[in-house]
Amino acid sequence: xxxxxxxxxxxxxxxxxxxxxxxxxxxxxxxxxxxxxxxxxxxxxxxxxxxxxxxxxxxxxxxxxxxxxxxxxxxxxxxxxxxxxxxxxxxxxxxxxxxxxxxxxxxxxxxxxxxxxxxxxxxxxxxxxxxxxxxxxxxxxxxxxxxxxxxxxxxxxxxxxxxxxxxxxxxxxxxxxxxxxxxxxxxxxxxxxxxxxxxxxxxxxxxxxxxxxxxxxxxxxxxxxxxxxxxxxxxxxxxxxxxxxxxxxxxxxxxxxxxxxxxxxxxxxxxxxxxxxxxxxxxxxxxxxxxxxxxxxxxxxxxxxxxxxxxxxxxxxxxxxxxxxxxxxxxxxxxxxxxxxxxxxxxxxxxxxxxxxxxxxxxxxxxxxxxxxxxxxxxxxxxxxxxxxxxxxxxxxxxxxxxxxxxxxxxxxxxxxxxxx
Ligand code: HEM
Numbered sequence: 056x057x058x059x060x061x062x063x064x065x066x067x068x069x070x071x072x073x074x075x076x077x078x079x080x081x082x083x084x085x086x087x088x089x090x091x092x093x094x095x096x097x098x099x100x101x102x103x104x105x106x107x108x109x110x111x112x113x114x115x116x117x118x119x120x121x122x123x124x125x126x127x128x129x130x131x132x133x134x135x136x137x138x139x140x141x142x143x144x145x146x147x148x149x150x151x152x153x154x155x156x157x158x159x160x161x162x163x164x165x166x167x168x169x170x171x172x173x174x175x176x177x178x179x180x181x182x183x184x185x186x187x188x189x190x191x192x193x194x195x196x197x198x199x200x201x202x203x204x205x206x207x208x209x210x211x212x213x214x215x216x217x218x219x220x221x222x223x224x225x226x227x228x229x230x231x232x233x234x235x236x237x238x239x240x241x242x243x244x245x246x247x248x249x250x251x252x253x254x255x256x257x258x259x260x261x262x263x264x265x266x267x268x269x270x271x272x273x274x275x276x277x278x279x280x281x282x283x284x285x286x287x288x289x290x291x292x293x294x295x296x297x298x299x300x301x302x303x304x305x306x307x308x309x310x311x312x313x314x315x316x317x318x319x320x321x322x323x324x325x326x327x328x329x330x331x332x333x334x335x336x337x338x339x340x341x342x343x344x345x346x347x348x349x350x351x352x353x354x355x356x357x358x359x360x361x362x363x364x365x366x367x368x369x370x371x372x373x374x375x376x377x378x379x380x381x382x383x384x385x386x387x388x389x390x391x392x393x394x395x396x397x398x399x400x401x402x403x404x405x406x407x408x409x410x411x412x413x414x415x416x417x418x419x420x421x422x423x424x425x426x427x428x429x430x431x432x433x434x435x436x437x438x439x440x441x442x443x444x445x446x447x448x449x450x451x452x453x454x455x456x457x458x459x460x461x462x463x464x465x466x467x468x469x470x471x472x473x474x475x476x
Contacts, residue, residue, distance in 0.1 A: 107383070205217075311422070
């Protein structure tokens, strides 16, 4: 097949499926480094819904249009969440890298209908009670020692030393684990491995330990409840089973950590690389709040969300979708859809972006506010403590993680005047 777009290496589409004609791989260097260009090219070539190939050349539909993503997420009876509906399971190898995100788990994420409303309701009510001022204070308390650990050296790699570490600790604390306990540190390490495994890590074993530790946390809170998310979920009149609470707590922590971390990282990158924010950030004209908002429009952490599965044959954006087809929510592409930005000013200050999803399975209402507190406190505290922080490499040298769903940097090396403590 002849690819005229030069977007990414084209492949032969699955032979039996002419619908996937011209499918483009959502992987490879070009996708990682400049996905916005890939999305633009896909939109020109295919319109609002494009055939794509995920890892291992597994076919899916990528929804690029703002109206179409809104439609899919608003019709959860037609585009449903339970991945057991997928019609490609027999083509997926046991070690498929996207399995952790697509494989069914008995958690809120994959639940549908009335059962989902109940479980999302329990999470919403448990998160709603969190006091935002207290959360900000706790995040400053987490940020302090993390910054202390590298402040004296004048250099740091922020993604590992700060950006990922802070929201993970904040999420674990929200659920009622003590801040500095040794087993909290074990949980933080195992969560990191299970969400973002590096070479030599065993994510499956780490995930098992995470579940085990959360199961013990649930037991502990049953006998000694406290002012935390776990205790509130246990007390909730819906009466979820212990296993449901364990599954949903793991989902809450995981759903909080990766996107909030990459929101912080992408915002720091914007502040440190864009002249509008000035190199010396503390003297910049635009605020941290504006940078956080702009990132949600133009460099959103959950760039693609996998996904939804067609409950029956239907059409979308002029495409015929078969029952069981996978539909990937192209949140980043939808946010910059020219249909909603006819003047080309994508990213103006309002919050009508789709970065937190939409509809029944959207990020549950208090979570975006809590994430905002965590991200804002993380960025502001770092800039207060290290006011002359600058990038330690050229902006073009920064590289992105090879992930189809998360948009996040592999490393963010910085330098600053060492702080004598
Ligand atoms: C305190 C931090 C956060 C918590 C506790 C949290 C929690 C959750 C939970 C429990 C879900 C599953 C909802 C369901 O399936 O019913 C979810 C979904 C989601 N969250 Fe969050 N989240 C947080 C931060 C974020 C951030 C920072 C972003 C991105 C900027 C984000 C984007 C999303 C998206 C895109 C979905 C899927 C929406 C969909 O399927 O339509 N979340 N979140």
